[in-house]
Amino acid sequence: MLKFFLRRFLSLIPVIFIISIMLFGIFKAMPGDPVKLMIPAGVKTEELRQFYYDTIKARLGLDKSLPEQYVRWMYNTMQGDFGVSTSFQRPVTEVIATPLKNSIRLNVFVLVFSFLVSIPVGIRSAVKRHSLFDSFWQVFSLVGLSMPVFFIGLIFIYVFAITLRLLPGGGMPFMMKGDWTDILAWARYMTLPVITLTIGSLAGTIRYVRNAMIEIISKDFIRTARSKGLSEKVIIYSHAFKNALIPVVTLVAGSLVGLFGGAAITETIFAWNGIGYVLIQALNQRDYMVVLTMNMFYAVLTLSANIIMDIGYALVDPRVKLK
Amino acid sequence: MDKKENAFLRTLASFGKLVGSLFSFGKMKRPVDLLAEEAVMSPSKVIVKNFFRNKLAMTGLAGFIIMLSVVFLGAALNPLTILSTNPIMRNTKPGLGYTNITSAAKNAKLVQISNGTTFGIGLGSDGDVYSWGQDVLGSTKIPSEVNALQIKKIAAGDRHAIVLTTSGKIYGWGNNNFKQAIVPAEIEAILMLENVVDILAGDQYSAILTDKNKIHVWGTTFATGLDIVPSAFQGRIVKAAQAPYNIILILDDGSVGVMGERQTALDRIPAPIANKDVRIVDAAVTVRTAVAVDSVGQVYVWGENENGLLTLPEGIENEKIISVEAGRAHFIALSASGKIFTWGSNSFNQLTIPKGLEGKKVSTIAANYYQTYAIAEDGTSYGWGQEGYYLGTDDLGRDMMMRLIHGGRVTMTVGAVAVLISTTIGLLVGLISGFYGGWIDNILMRFTEVINSFPFLPMAITLSSFVGGILSQTERLLLIMVILGVISWTGLARLVRGQILAEREKDFVLAARALGIRSNVIIMRHILPNVINVVIVSMTLGYAGSLLTEAGLSFLGFGVIPPSPSWGNMLTGAQDSTVITFYWWRWILPAVAVLIAALTVNIVGDGLRDAMDPKNNEK
Numbered sequence: 001m002l003k004f005f006l007r008r009f010l011s012l013i014p015v016i017f018i019i020s021i022m023l024f025g026i027f028k029a030m031p032g033d034p035v036k037l038m039i040p041a042g043v044k045t046e047e048l049r050q051f052y053y054d055t056i057k058a059r060l061g062l063d064k065s066l067p068e069q070y071v072r073w074m075y076n077t078m079q080g081d082f083g084v085s086t087s088f089q090r091p092v093t094e095v096i097a098t099p100l101k102n103s104i105r106l107n108v109f110v111l112v113f114s115f116l117v118s119i120p121v122g123i124r125s126a127v128k129r130h131s132l133f134d135s136f137w138q139v140f141s142l143v144g145l146s147m148p149v150f151f152i153g154l155i156f157i158y159v160f161a162i163t164l165r166l167l168p169g170g171g172m173p174f175m176m177k178g179d180w181t182d183i184l185a186w187a188r189y190m191t192l193p194v195i196t197l198t199i200g201s202l203a204g205t206i207r208y209v210r211n212a213m214i215e216i217i218s219k220d221f222i223r224t225a226r227s228k229g230l231s232e233k234v235i236i237y238s239h240a241f242k243n244a245l246i247p248v249v250t251l252v253a254g255s256l257v258g259l260f261g262g263a264a265i266t267e268t269i270f271a272w273n274g275i276g277y278v279l280i281q282a283l284n285q286r287d288y289m290v291v292l293t294m295n296m297f298y299a300v301l302t303l304s305a306n307i308i309m310d311i312g313y314a315l316v317d318p319r320v321k322l323k
Numbered sequence: 324m325d326k327k328e329n330a331f332l333r334t335l336a337s338f339g340k341l342v343g344s345l346f347s348f349g350k351m352k353r354p355v356d357l358l359a360e361e362a363v364m365s366p367s368k369v370i371v372k373n374f375f376r377n378k379l380a381m382t383g384l385a386g387f388i389i390m391l392s393v394v395f396l397g398a399a400l401n402p403l404t405i406l407s408t409n410p411i412m413r414n415t416k417p418g419l420g421y422t423n424i425t426s427a428a429k430n431a432k433l434v435q436i437s438n439g440t441t442f443g444i445g446l447g448s449d450g451d452v453y454s455w456g457q458d459v460l461g462s463t464k465i466p467s468e469v470n471a472l473q474i475k476k477i478a479a480g481d482r483h484a485i486v487l488t489t490s491g492k493i494y495g496w497g498n499n500n501f502k503q504a505i506v507p508a509e510i511e512a513i514l515m516l517e518n519v520v521d522i523l524a525g526d527q528y529s530a531i532l533t534d535k536n537k538i539h540v541w542g543t544t545f546a547t548g549l550d551i552v553p554s555a556f557q558g559r560i561v562k563a564a565q566a567p568y569n570i571i572l573i574l575d576d577g578s579v580g581v582m583g584e585r586q587t588a589l590d591r592i593p594a595p596i597a598n599k600d601v602r603i604v605d606a607a608v609t610v611r612t613a614v615a616v617d618s619v620g621q622v623y624v625w626g627e628n629e630n631g632l633l634t635l636p637e638g639i640e641n642e643k644i645i646s647v648e649a650g651r652a653h654f655i656a657l658s659a660s661g662k663i664f665t666w667g668s669n670s671f672n673q674l675t676i677p678k679g680l681e682g683k684k685v686s687t688i689a690a691n692y693y694q695t696y697a698i699a700e701d702g703t704s705y706g707w708g709q710e711g712y713y714l715g716t717d718d719l720g721r722d723m724m725m726r727l728i729h730g731g732r733v734t735m736t737v738g739a740v741a742v743l744i745s746t747t748i749g750l751l752v753g754l755i756s757g758f759y760g761g762w763i764d765n766i767l768m769r770f771t772e773v774i775n776s777f778p779f780l781p782m783a784i785t786l787s788s789f790v791g792g793i794l795s796q797t798e799r800l801l802l803i804m805v806i807l808g809v810i811s812w813t814g815l816a817r818l819v820r821g822q823i824l825a826e827r828e829k830d831f832v833l834a835a836r837a838l839g840i841r842s843n844v845i846i847m848r849h850i851l852p853n854v855i856n857v858v859i860v861s862m863t864l865g866y867a868g869s870l871l872t873e874a875g876l877s878f879l880g881f882g883v884i885p886p887s888p889s890w891g892n893m894l895t896g897a898q899d900s901t902v903i904t905f906y907w908w909r910w911i912l913p914a915v916a917v918l919i920a921a922l923t924v925n926i927v928g929d930g931l932r933d934a935m936d937p938k939n940n941e942k
Contacts, residue, residue, distance in 0.1 A: 146921035151914035
């Protein structure tokens, strides 16, 4: 087990290395000279401009060769120094910290709710194939898969925020008092984005669980269990579901990326100061350090999710040996 | 009906055969007798048969084909003039019947008609006001106190209307954002000394003419300076004609004055009028083109030469013209003998005189915006011209239906090309990696892992924002297709690789190898046909996904950027709560279009997958 981890982590190193080179390359190949934008507007004469240009360039280390710049960037990154955001004038880590917290706060609920609904529903649909229940959720997931997430969000805003005036249509809770009313405030602001994201993710997860379950139910050992005279409940929840868990693990690991990665579209619609929202803002303001760091962060997140997935497989399926 | 359906099914079946033969990759087709065909069927035929038996999948396919043809044929037949914005028609709700005069109004024998952008009001011979057309900001909702009074004159602006009662009072309703529908206090004060003789309503402004031959304007006058009446004219005005930025004044000596925006083409008043050789009795203005008629019935036009407005219609010189009216881009003139002449732009059929009116003597004419009205001498009234927008307009007054059609073309094309690109890459990488194995496989799979670890949406947003403003619209579109394609192939590559790994070990590949067939031939002729089913399903479902991705990207402003429409960017302005609340057609319609397109494609994809799954064939 430990050996597997080590090996898996070691195999990550070249991948991360390649990703960092690619990302660095993309950001360097971008059009536009950020240094030119940083020269104060008041500087008029050509010589002074050149002086400023050179000074800023040297300060940012942009006068060095590309490989040198890359090494310096990687070195800083590994030490946890992600550079300074040009639009916020603060270190990138500071800029990202709060939105990351907000995104996680939102997505924990989404993850919990979507699994609370999708696993039982998926199992029931698979067991009672072609029943009314199954048909309903099949239609639901088909429509859900085809529904643009902003449409779901806009409908909720229209119904709950504008027509019924029950919940805020967007934004973040403010004026925290530090008592129990805070929880209420958070709940009010989080309800609509959480429901929107949950519906968006339900469609896929229900299908996934259902398909995994159907696959298992048609296996021979289920038939054997039935012929032994086991109760249907035991068969489904003890025999079938355990096996259906394997693909579900993939799903959970995949959702981890969403958990930390935020949801750019939903966060934009609900003006939720999450990490996806910050990405959009940073891009609009050409704040490349933030964007670069976030893309790197996403990549590392995905890779870690893959490892977690492998471990998860081993945990739920004793046949899988970690080699 | 049955026969028709059968024929339809047969066509579909033959289409299915065509699809099937495409996927059987050049296999020799031997004629088989009927019994044998039942017994032995190639897998691709089974798939096609299964698919065409699935009613839901067929509905989805039909829906998708209908959508595709509407979008592409519609776009081909109605070329989009991207920049054809028309702010005056902004946020107009879907609906027709702008010129449908209600029967109550028709029965009342209208004596005067005036119209706004989407509605019309008429004054009956009984002194009551009637309204028709599409309501916009309450423009057709006549206040009850007006109904109780005797009305003398009516005037409709773009989205508001004012009326003058026989007792000299003014009432207004409709859009009041610049207080154009209510008389301001300072003008109320003037009315203590002067009596109103005529009223005027234009684009968000209203005006009155008083018995002291003065004009007073209120509403939005800041940009045009319409409230500043030149002292040379004030006190000499006998009649006025409104335009969006100007008012043309007919003075007591029969000459013409222009007020409002300065130094426009409207200042080029023809010499006979400027020299006071003729006495002008009526005038009308479109936007920058004016028409006037003198006391002997001669017509003069001047101003901007657009839409053929400066070209008088044939036969008008033989008639004594008594009255002229103007819309946004057309003129109508009425002769003393009751004949009417129209000229200018006919984009909304505003020049096409209705059949019922032909041969009748006309007593009164009215025109504004894109509609024309005429009242015959027998009291019947007719309206024609712009009837409305089936699906409303957006914030710049562009027809939503046209934009949906053209946006659909863009969205559907972007999605399709992106999927083609991603399928090509995914298939190639998967094939090579699966078949050759070893270090090639290792490198390709590492590469796949790298690409796969970039999160999809953030990466797509990042890449498309970088190429941002430096490219033309078409280049940008192409680039978005490439970006979407280039970052979404990894799943398919893995899928294909897995399939190939399974197929590679099979005996027929061994046999092919033993026969000395080159490996690229083995891949193309022997292995590829076996994995193509998976690829087709993944392509279909991927297409639905990339429709949604394009919509999401454009919605955020990183995909297709305006003025090129796409279903996604039509929704960009829709985050505003005003839009969500009042202009539902602006966000529901494009979103529903994306939903339907993605839904039909997903249904087809599901149907294909079910058809290919041998387990499903058992039932």
